[in-house]
Amino acid sequence: MTDPPYGRHEYTEAQQAKLRSGRGGVWRIPPSFDGHPRAPLPRFTTMTKADLDHIREFFTTWATALYPALVPGAHVMIAANPLVSPYIAMGLGEAGLERRGEIVRAVMTMRGGDRPKNAHEEFTDVSVMARSQWEPWLLYRRPIECKTVADNLRKYKTGGLRRISGQQPFGDLILSHPTRKSERAIADHPSLKPQSFLRTIVRASLPLGEGVVLDPFAGSGSTLAAAENLGYESIGLERDPQYYKLAKTAIPKLAVLETSVGPAQRRQAE
Ligand SMILES: C[S@@+](CC[C@H](N)C(=O)[O-])C[C@H]1O[C@@H](n2cnc3c(N)ncnc32)[C@H](O)[C@@H]1O
Structure with a gap:
């Protein structure tokens, strides 16, 4: 994960x-539309064919x-973005992992949607790219x-995904939200x-709730905090x-934060 x-x-x-x-550098502050400062985001639109091939080789x-x-x-669940996900997917397939679908994290982002640079007034009805409102998470499995x-x-306690409940299987569309200020703090x-x-x-990743979750690019430890919470x-x-x-x-603090499992899932179920 x-x-x-x-x-x-x-x-x-x-x-x-x-x-x-x-x-x-590659990190840019997205434009503020409501007066609130935005968190920096890396720019992926400037990637060349060589950069994209490098991603495939890396994965x-x-x-x-x-x-x-x-x-x-x-x-194996891997966060991606729509510009690079095909290259990550090719890399995973080449290594022998089996594609099992894609999870859509529905989230309003600040990527895309802008009018052409330096021609906002000339092309008022045009966006250069679609405003991104979802994040793909590639879903792969080591073959059973x-x-x-x-x-x-x-034998291994793996192979499937843990259901949300007896009535509700884990679904591949998850309504989400940008990371909250309380977590960023x-x-x-x-x-x-x-x-x-x-x-x-x-x-969902441990179907019987047993096993070990590995995050090899752990950052602030948010995945590990989620595992700890569970x-x-x-x-x-x-x-x-x-x-x-x-x-x-951060891990012990995020782990006890009151953000119950699946508020998004409950909304979906309603
Ligand atoms: C996209 S961030 C993950 C952030 C995480 N989602 C969070 O919520 O904090 C990727 C992380 O991988 C780390 N990283 C990059 N190359 C790495 C490597 N070769 N081995 C381990 N970590 C690496 C970076 O320093 C960065 O913190």
């Missing part, structure tokens, strides 16, 4: 130094390294080893994901010493 870096640059030391100093290498750490039937999912569940990471969404997908065991890896330090203080 992870939210990886997609580009060559955005989490390199040089780009992080630029982000932290607020000057230059082939990464998923090949990940494969032996997964038990047969273990699910047993003949049936039931046998795989008995605890974990000041530019890619912080909200607990309500993470708790929903982390819960009583799941988890392991995280983070390269940046500042984010690692942040995660150590």
Whole structure:
């Protein structure tokens, strides 16, 4: 379960130094439409064909390294964005992981929707790109080893997804919201994901509620906090010493935050 870096640059030391100093680099502050300051976002529209091929190669290498750490039937859920997700998906497929669908996190973002630069008044009715209102999460699985999912569940406790309830299966459309201020105050990471969404997908990832959740790009530890909240065991890896330090203080606080599992799911069920 992870939210990886997609580009060559955005989490390199040089780009992080630029982000932290607020000057230059791939991180941009989106325009404010209501007077409230926006959190910085990396720009993916400037990626070249070579950058995109690099993403595919990176994810082939990464998923090949990940494969032996997964038990047969273990699910892999990866945050993406619509511009790079096909390249990530190709990499995962090349490493032997099996595509099981895509989760749509419905969320209003500040990406896209703008009129052509320096020609706003000339082209008042035009947006250069669609305003992005969803985030794809790629859903993959290490192929099951047993003949049936039931046998795989008995042997490895994996192969399926945990249902929301007896009546409601886990669904691939999850109504979400931008990460709340209360969470940002605890974990000041530019890619912080909200607990309500993470708790929903982390819960689904272990069909019997047993096993270990791995986040190899843990950032502020939000996935690990969601696992902690659910009583799941988890392991995280983070390269940046500042984010690692942040995660150590943020995980226990995010884990106890009152954002119950699946408020989004309840809305969907109503
Ligand atoms: C998109 S962020 C994840 C943020 C996370 N979703 C959160 O809510 O805090 C990706 C993270 O991966 C880390 N990272 C980049 N390359 C890495 C590597 N090779 N090994 C471990 N972590 C890495 C970055 O420092 C960054 O914190």
